Amino acid sequence: MESIAEAVEKSKIVLVLERNYRPSGWLGIIMGGKMYHNFTKLDFDETFDQLVKEIDRILYHDLQPHATVLI
Numbered sequence: 001m002e003s004i005a006e007a008v009e010k011s012k013i014v015l016v017l018e019r020n021y022r023p024s025g026w027l028g029i030i031m032g033g034k035m036y037h038n039f040t041k042l043d044f045d046e047t048f049d050q051l052v053k054e055i056d057r058i059l060y061h062d063l064q065p066h067a068t069v070l071i
Contacts, residue, residue: 014035
């Protein structure tokens, strides 16, 4: 999954929705170095606001024109 997302240059947003969940295998490797939104530990509204901000950041970044190099 990680390599597929990287290959197509797509952003991933990881959500933890189950209390005391510990990922293992390939998911544990992916989540080990990534920021994730844990809806089981913080206030739901606060975590949801953080999620919306991340989505906005990703959308804003993706909508920005990429630099063009003229030779």
